[in-house]
Amino acid sequence: MSSTAPAGPSTSTSKQKTKSKQRYLKRKKERRKHRPKTATGNQDEQSDTDNEETEKKRDDVDDTIVDQAVEEQEPEHVTKTPNRPKKRPRLDEDEDVEMLEEENIEADEIDVSQEKPSTPEVLPALPSFPLPAHPNAPSKSVLALQGLxxxxxxxxxxxxxxxxxxxxxxxxxxxxxxxxxxxxxxxxxxxxxxxxxxxxxxxxxxxxxxxxxxxxxxxxxxxxxxxxxxxxxxxxxxxxxxxxxxxxxxxxxxxxxxxxxxxxxxxxxxxxxxxxxxxxxxxxxxxxxxxxxxxxxxxxxxxxxxxxxxxxxxxxxxxxxxxxxxxxxxxxxxxxxxxxxxxxxxxxxxxxxxxxxxxxxxxxxxxxxPQASVEDFPIPQSNQESCILDSHIxxxxxxxxxxxYSTIPSFFTExxxxxxxxxxxxxxxxxxxxxxxxxxxxxxxxxxxxxxxxxxxxxxxxxxxMEKFSMPSTLKEHMLVCDSSQKPLNFFHLVHTYHIRNALVFTKSAESTIRLVRLFEFFEKEKSGRSTSESLVIRAYSSDLAPQERKMILEQFKNQKINILVCSDLISRGIDISHVSHVVSYDVPVDMRKYVHRVGRTARAGREGDAWTLVEQQEARYFKQMLKDSEHLERVKRLRVSEKDLAPLLPLYETALNHLKELYSRQN
The missing domain is CATH 3.40.50.300 (P-loop containing nucleotide triphosphate hydrolases)
Structure with missing residues (x-):
């Protein structure tokens, strides 16, 4: 009795082992069929022989793994311990065996490879990519074309x-x-x-x-x-x-x-x-x-x-x-x-x-x-009878x-x-x-x-x-770089050395216009008192003046009763005065557009003219860069004035400057 009793379970276990092993071997053959070929391309008879020996060894290992997996599935031989953690619920013994077989596939392959190394697969080289870099900046012309x-x-x-x-x-x-x-x-x-x-x-x-x-x-x-x-x-x-x-x-x-x-x-x-x-x-x-x-x-x-x-x-x-x-x-x-x-x-x-x-x-x-209507157009009584077809147009x-507003049907679709x-x-x-x-x-x-x-x-x-500005070919342009404290003196030097007459002088504001005119008048008064030369007539033209007064001053300048007209940018656009032969920018224009309109007051209609710009030391770099950006720097010639040239006018300038200081101190 005791010797024959366990025969039943042993028989069932061997049947389960045989079925599980068959299913596993079947899946293994299918995987072998779909396995990709090696990159060497030399799968000859020697590799086939090695594969057969490897398969035999793997079958023996698989038998052992399956036997162990089936024995673990038998709950009768397992003794429960009180502190043992709970196991997850099991489904079918066949399914558990299959899961264990799949988890041990990689371990089987590693063991076999250690016994007999196989030819490694040669993988293709990874593509190389260039290092990231900043794109080339677009040109000025491309940027300017955006939305143009x-x-x-x-x-x-x-x-x-x-x-x-x-x-x-x-x-x-x-x-x-x-x-x-x-x-x-x-x-x-x-x-x-x-x-x-x-x-x-x-x-x-x-x-x-x-x-x-x-x-x-x-x-x-x-x-x-x-x-x-x-x-x-x-x-x-x-x-x-x-x-x-x-x-x-x-x-x-x-x-x-x-x-x-x-x-x-x-x-x-x-x-x-x-x-x-x-x-x-x-x-x-x-x-x-x-x-x-x-x-x-x-x-x-x-x-x-x-x-x-x-x-x-x-x-x-x-x-x-x-x-x-x-x-x-x-x-x-x-x-x-x-x-x-x-x-x-x-x-x-x-x-x-x-x-x-x-x-x-x-x-x-x-x-x-379109929001207007015909009723918005009342027709006088005298014109109602003349309306064609009573259209009330x-x-x-x-x-x-x-x-x-026409009520007459039209066949025009345009x-x-x-x-x-x-x-x-x-x-x-x-x-x-x-x-x-x-x-x-x-x-x-x-x-x-x-x-x-x-x-x-x-x-x-x-x-x-890029807005390339065009200048008259008969225009001569000059610039004089000086210290800000010596700018009025350099202006007086230009006027008397280069005989600047019939000139427009541009300043940055109406206040600067009036101050320069008063200083020049004091200078001319001192100069005429020390010499027999006739003093120049200078006037201010700004928005602070009344319209009639501005008109009168402009007429006097056109009739050449005024030698120099000092003004702001009020008349820098469009004003056509034929006899203007000189334009002086006492204050540097803020941009190239203002420069173009200022110097455009002379050399008009084919006549010749000169343009002078007084540039302070701290403004020289900006002014030159502005001309360079417009490709106009080469046309503006630099004029150099030494202290020796200014020496004869220096006493007159200092006296005129003291008179101006006294005038403003009395007004304050």
């Missing part, structure tokens, strides 16, 4: 030396000007057109000037012009405006010229009136020099009735932006819907300063406002506005656009994408008057984008 108007790269470059003679007779000589206008220019002493005028007139003046006031279905392209100071930009837009508007029948506000200062408004009006002589065109100004009601009476014909078509007395309005907004908001029957030309002169300055957001309001006034509206053509002019025209986009330009055409590369017919992107 693509039309600027297609700008037309015009050589400053380009001219075109104005012929008499029926042949216009390519100028597109009428015979009357060409005769008028001859009477004014203008015999040829400059570069900017030669390029613009054929583009702005069509061959047939009739029916060119309203172009709702084919609006004209906008124009942006960058040309040096004194190159004739005023005449470039005045001639096309007068040529096209001279065909008008009814007076409407069709040309609006916006300028930054009152002095420029007066100067442009003089030019327009001289050119308009013999035509019926009427010119008006709005600057704030007169009362608001006076300007209203000069601009508007009827202020009592509400006429959405407007009631204008002038064809051309020249104004400052602030006063323009005042009339646009507060003057009855003042409208911009008939505008054919919108000229923004000195555009970079006007765009840099908001002026009550004038540009947005002006552009909105040239377009139809207000009289005097421009074609763009008229289309919106939308009407404003006929207003924007013309932008400046010696330093902005390239700022944000400011250019605010203009809402329509297919703009750019004209750049600057020196071109003879070897290249296409525009150079660097010159177009």
């Amino acid at each position: 108007d693509e039309a600027l790269l297609g700008a037309e470059l015009v050589s400053p030396s380009t001219t075109l003679s104005i012929p008499l007779g029926k042949d216009d000589g390519g100028t597109r000007l009428s015979e009357r206008m060409r005769k008028r220019l001859r009477d004014l002493g203008i015999t040829q057109l400059f570069a900017v005028q030669t390029a613009l007139l054929p583009f702005l003046i069509p061959l047939d000037t009739s029916s060119q006031l309203y172009l709702p279905y084919n609006p004209p392209r906008d124009v942006c012009v960058s040309a040096p100071t004194g190159s004739g930009k005023t005449l470039a837009y005045a001639l096309p405006i007068i040529e096209l508007l001279s065909t008008r029948v009814i007076t409407r506000l069709r040309a609006l010229i916006v300028l930054p200062t009152r002095d420029l408004v007066s100067q442009v009006r003089e030019t327009m009136e001289a050119l308009c002589k013999g035509t019926k065109l009427k010119i008006g100004t709005a600057t704030g020099q007169h009362s608001f009601s006076h300007e209203q009476s000069q601009l508007i014909q009827d202020q009592t009735s509400r006429l959405k078509g407007g009631s204008s007395k002038v064809d051309i309005l020249i104004c400052t932006p602030g006063r323009l907004i005042d009339h646009l908001v507060g003057t009855p029957n003042f409208t911009l819907q008939h505008l054919r030309f919108l000229v923004v002169d000195e555009a970079d300055r006007l765009l840099a300063q908001s002026f009550q957001d004038w540009l947005t309001q002006v552009l909105a006034a040239t377009r139809f406002q 207000p009289d005097g509206l421009s074609p763009t506005f008229l289309n919106e 939308k009407k656009a404003s006929s207003c053509q924007k013309l932008l002019f400046s010696a330093t025209l902005t390239r700022d994408p944000g400011k250019i986009s605010a203009l809402e330009l329509r297919d703009p055409k750019y004209f750049l008057v600057q020196e071109t590369n003879k070897d290249r017919l296409e525009p150079d992107a660097m010159n177009v984008v």
Whole structure:
């Protein structure tokens, strides 16, 4: 009994061992089939023999592992201890054996490899990567192109030396000007057109000037012009405006010229009136020099009735932006819907300063406002019978506005656009994408008057984008580096050594202007008392003066009754005084734009001129770098003055300086 009793369990255990071993061997064969080949590629018969011996040894090891695993699964032979940790719940004995077999596969392979090393697999080499590095910085031209108007790269470059003679007779000589206008220019002493005028007139003046006031279905392209100071930009837009508007029948506000200062408004009006002589065109100004009601009476014909078509007395309005907004908001029957030309002169300055957001309001006034309705346009009783088909269309509206209020069905699907053509002019025209986009330009055409590369017919992107300023070829530029305490003395030395007359002297503020004028007057008084030479006449011109006083001083300077005019940057833009032969920057300009506009007051219209800049020692590095960045340093010649040169004027300067100190001490 005792010898035969355990036969049953032993038989079942051997059966379980046989089934588990078979399943394990089956899976092992499948793994062997899918095992990747070695990189050597030389699996010959010797390796097969080694594998068979290895498999036999592994089978023996597997039998031992399976026997041990099955014995551990029998709970009858396990004695429980009280402190033994709990085991996880077991599932089936076959599953446990399989799990143990899988956990011991790696151990089996390690043991076999120790008995007989096999050929190692040759893995492919890892790819090598370069060390990280900073990318190359983009060039200035690439950075400047970010967001830039693509039309600027297609700008037309015009050589400053380009001219075109104005012929008499029926042949216009390519100028597109009428015979009357060409005769008028001859009477004014203008015999040829400059570069900017030669390029613009054929583009702005069509061959047939009739029916060119309203172009709702084919609006004209906008124009942006960058040309040096004194190159004739005023005449470039005045001639096309007068040529096209001279065909008008009814007076409407069709040309609006916006300028930054009152002095420029007066100067442009003089030019327009001289050119308009013999035509019926009427010119008006709005600057704030007169009362608001006076300007209203000069601009508007009827202020009592509400006429959405407007009631204008002038064809051309020249104004400052602030006063323009005042009339646009507060003057009855003042409208911009008939505008054919919108000229923004000195555009970079006007765009840099908001002026009550004038540009947005002006552009909105040239377009139809959809929130308006027909009921907003009352029709006088006398005109109701003449309304065609009882359409109640207000009289005097421009074609763009008229289309919106017409009740007559139209078969045209094309939308009407404003006929207003924007013309932008400046010696330093902005390239700022944000400011250019605010203009809402329509297919703009750019004209750049600057020196071109003879070897290249296409525009150079660097010159177009990086704002390369162009100076008149007849201008001579100088700079004098000195100590700040000796700057007035060096200025007096320049005036008397180089016979500087008919000169504009620019300072940084109105206070500096007055102080320099008083010091110079004391100096001249001392000099005239010690010598027989005639003293020079010097005057201050600043924003602190009344408009009438500024006008009187400017007239005296034009008549050469004043030798030197000391001013701030108030008149550094646009003012054209033909006899100015010298420009002195007593204080260094803060940027290249101001320098360009200052020195542009001389050497205008082909005349010669000199520009002098007094640079303090601490400002020399900045000033030279500013010129170098604009590739202009080579043109500015350095002037050296020694103490020996200043010695004769030193006693006079010290006496004048003491008088100035006494004057300011008494005032305080």
